[in-house]
Amino acid sequence: MMDACNICNEPLGAPVYESARPVSITSLCQVLEGPTRVWHCASCDHTQTAPLPALEKFYAEDYHILTASEEEDQLYAVHEGQKIFRTKHQVTTLLEKLDLPPNAQVLDYGCGKAATLKALHARRDDIAPHVFDVGEQYRDFWNAFVPAENQAVNKVPAEWAGRFDAVISFFALEHVAAPKAFVAEAHRLLRDGGTFYFLVPNVFTNTADLVVADHVNHFSENSLHRLLADAGFAVREIDSAAHNSAWVVVAEKCDADGIEPTTNSVADAVIEMAEYWQEFGNRVRAFENASNGEAAIYGAGFYGTYIHACLERPEAVKCFLDQNPHRQKQILLEKPILAPEVLSKTVRRLYVGLNPRVAREELAAMEWPRKLEVFFP
Ligand SMILES: [Zn+2]
Structure with a gap:
């Protein structure tokens, strides 16, 4: 049921993890039928989860992340009693890492309600914001700051090819069953020298990511590098420190050499996490019954x-x-x-x-x- 790696296409062997019960939990805290199964690719160090049959319905009907209100946001951290929300932290980090030229053409690809792009636009009103996603449910949020001709649903307009100084993406690639196609599309939409900037969860700093049912991809430094290099990007940075529990990735559309891939394998760390989750339910029930x-x-x-x-x-x-x-x-x-x-x-x-x-x-x-x-x- 999971034949090949999403990143390098090499065949996968046996799963490293299968949930003890046929119940899976999504990133939006929904409980779905069906087991969670996870594989690790020894060839490129990617880890991936088989998409659940119930997920198609989940995305079509239930995937309304944070659409309850305009202000709704995830709590990023509490530091000395001060609450820091995710969107604000994402904009701060982006502006530290990206040197956006004046009047930059910026596309939030797989944007959801595009809260980060909106907050970026509030700090840099010279940029031309563009949005793309696969559902109509976010239009009302976009209309508040993105001109109609800069909005696209399901299909990107032909004239957007090669337009963008930056394609940005926040927590989208982990959901995508065909990440190579996603990254190839980002490459096609960027101008030469343009930057692909994205965040994905880092399972190695937040172990729950391994067992989130709708996270198909669990990236390592190596698999991110491979994915980007294969698509023609020079990898500038894969940062695990700038955002809690996430990789912050900067890649450039150019022929130059990027940073070198790491030689460390994450295979042992993945197996250790799989064992942790295999035992987790027993630990909870031991406490419950004590x-x-x-x-x-x-x-x-x-x-x-x-x-x-x-x-x-x-x-x-x-x-x-x-x-x-x-x-x-x-x-x-x-x-x-x-x-x-x-x-x-x-x-x-x-x-x-x-x-x-x-x-x-x-x-x-x-x-x-x-x-x-x-x-x-
Ligand atoms: Zn692979």
């Missing part, structure tokens, strides 16, 4: 949803807790999402649904009114 009483899940994102799906008695969970004020207005798995400060006194047990790299630190920074029994991921 005592009883009302519980809450801290983190109304993928980790929290995953923990909920592992439980034998999910009815013991009364609520999710989340620091993102946008998230606090919502419901997840029919349970309220609350600010941590308003946690009910009757709750004694807490599952931490956060990236294990930051979970202990983040929990220690919070003030809890009483002692709780805590599960760490």
Whole structure:
């Protein structure tokens, strides 16, 4: 069912991971039928997930990321009590890394509601913003700042070929079953010397990415390099530090040599992550069965949803807790999402649904009114 690598076309062997139960969870915290299966390519160091049959329906009907309101945004980090949202951080990073010429023609490819492009345009109103995506659901957001002739749905106008100083893309390529075609299209739309700038999740700094059902591609430095070089790009930068849990990638459409690929393989790291997820459900249930009483899940994102799906008695969970004020207005798995400060006194047990790299630190920074029994991921 998964014959060849998305990046180098080499045949793939046995999967490195298969979920213990035929249940998969998406990046938007939906629980879908069908197992998650993951392969690693020994040839180019790419890791990929077989698309679920249920995903086609998911994209057509359910994939409305952050379209509830104009202001809705994901919480990027909490630093010394200050909340930093993802869009603002993405614009700051982009302006640090990209030297956009005056009146630059910029295309957000696979843009969703194009929040980052909009925030970029607010800081650089000389640029000419363009947007492309595969659904009509984002038009209202685009109309606020993109002229109609600069908007494209499903098909890019012929006259856009070679037009752009920059093609930018935020968290799109991980969803794409044919990443080579996506990157070839970015190359075709750029002018000579133009820059392809994109962000994708970094599974090596956020292990949950390995088991997200709708993330088909889990890139390594090597597989990113291979993908871009094969498409005719010079790779300028593959940065794992500028954005938490993501690769920030800068590539140029030119014949010059880019940076050298790394010689380190990620194969062992992928196997280690697969083992972690294979055992994860058992760890959750061991905590669940060690005592009883009302519980809450801290983190109304993928980790929290995953923990909920592992439980034998999910009815013991009364609520999710989340620091993102946008998230606090919502419901997840029919349970309220609350600010941590308003946690009910009757709750004694807490599952931490956060990236294990930051979970202990983040929990220690919070003030809890009483002692709780805590599960760490
Ligand atoms: Zn490969």
